[in-house]
Amino acid sequence: MNAGINAAAEKIIVALDCSPEQARLLAAQLAGHASWLKVGMTLFYAAGPQIVREFKERGFKVFVDLKLHDIPHQVRGAAHSVVLAGADMLTVHAIGGCAMMEAAAQGIKEAGELMPALTKRPISLAITVLTSMDAAALAAGGVTRSLSEQVAALALQAQRAGLDGVVASPQEAAQLRELLGPQAAIVTPGVRPTGASVHDQSRVSTPAAALAAGASHLVIGRPITEADDPAAAFDAIAQELA
Ligand code: C5P
Numbered sequence: 001m002n003a004g005i006n007a008a009a010e011k012i013i014v015a016l017d018c019s020p021e022q023a024r025l026l027a028a029q030l031a032g033h034a035s036w037l038k039v040g041m042t043l044f045y046a047a048g049p050q051i052v053r054e055f056k057e058r059g060f061k062v063f064v065d066l067k068l069h070d071i072p073h074q075v076r077g078a079a080h081s082v083v084l085a086g087a088d089m090l091t092v093h094a095i096g097g098c099a100m101m102e103a104a105a106q107g108i109k110e111a112g113e114l115m116p117a118l119t120k121r122p123i124s125l126a127i128t129v130l131t132s133m134d135a136a137a138l139a140a141g142g143v144t145r146s147l148s149e150q151v152a153a154l155a156l157q158a159q160r161a162g163l164d165g166v167v168a169s170p171q172e173a174a175q176l177r178e179l180l181g182p183q184a185a186i187v188t189p190g191v192r193p194t195g196a197s198v199h200d201q202s203r204v205s206t207p208a209a210a211l212a213a214g215a216s217h218l219v220i221g222r223p224i225t226e227a228d229d230p231a232a233a234f235d236a237i238a239q240e241l242a
Helices: 001-010 022-031 041-047 050-056 072-085 098-115 136-138 147-160 170-180 207-212 230-241
Strands: 012-015 036-040 060-070 089-093 121-128 163-169 185-188 217-221
Touching: 012 230, 022 036, 022 041, 022 050, 022 230, 036 041, 036 050, 041 050, 041 060, 050 060, 050 072, 060 072, 072 089, 072 098, 089 098, 098 121, 098 147, 121 147, 121 185, 121 217, 136 147, 147 163, 147 170, 170 185, 170 207, 185 207, 207 217, 207 230
Parallel strands: 012 036, 012 217, 036 060, 060 089, 089 121, 121 163, 163 185, 185 217
Antiparallel strands: none
């Protein structure tokens, strides 16, 4: 692979929302192509932290997407455990509040201090408003400001609490890049290569458009994991981006 394709590949996170057996097979197929794998609740609750360790041993960086949300003491401990398992990126819900996000940042820092081999602190991300929620769902929960105001307010709170960035739809990426500045991590799901099936995603962007809007990383699942040749599908997306 040339340098441009390698740089593009570093920005793509492959979401493995499947059984542990299927995930292990995909990891074997993607080794040497993808750098990042995402372990969400489906896989983590079936396979536990061991699957994170296995992917790390294979040389992957791992995004552990558990969307932590509980009292600060619990979230501090959970973030600590997730980092010790080997996470390079993790998520917490911004709606849990400043104290909870600060506790997550503290748990990440403390775990990092126990890991002398850790060269780069894990990237901590806040979930602002789930993309499955619309204005009516927010209002039903008592939120009176607009959806985009809510996203912006929670993103700023996350930044003040010491988190590194947010998960956002490609449509929110440009607004959030302006708000959070050039250093923030902005990770966007809902990305589909030109011409691919959109599955159940409703507001999709192409990989290039999501990066142009300000995303630092793209989460892509089924267009890669359900392809006949996942490595070739991954390489085609990296090529399209490079
Ligand atoms: O298969 P697909 O590319 O649609 O997978 C997208 C991944 O991003 C899934 O793991 C999904 O849980 C996650 N995600 C999302 N929308 C969000 C947040 C996360 O699709 N708002």
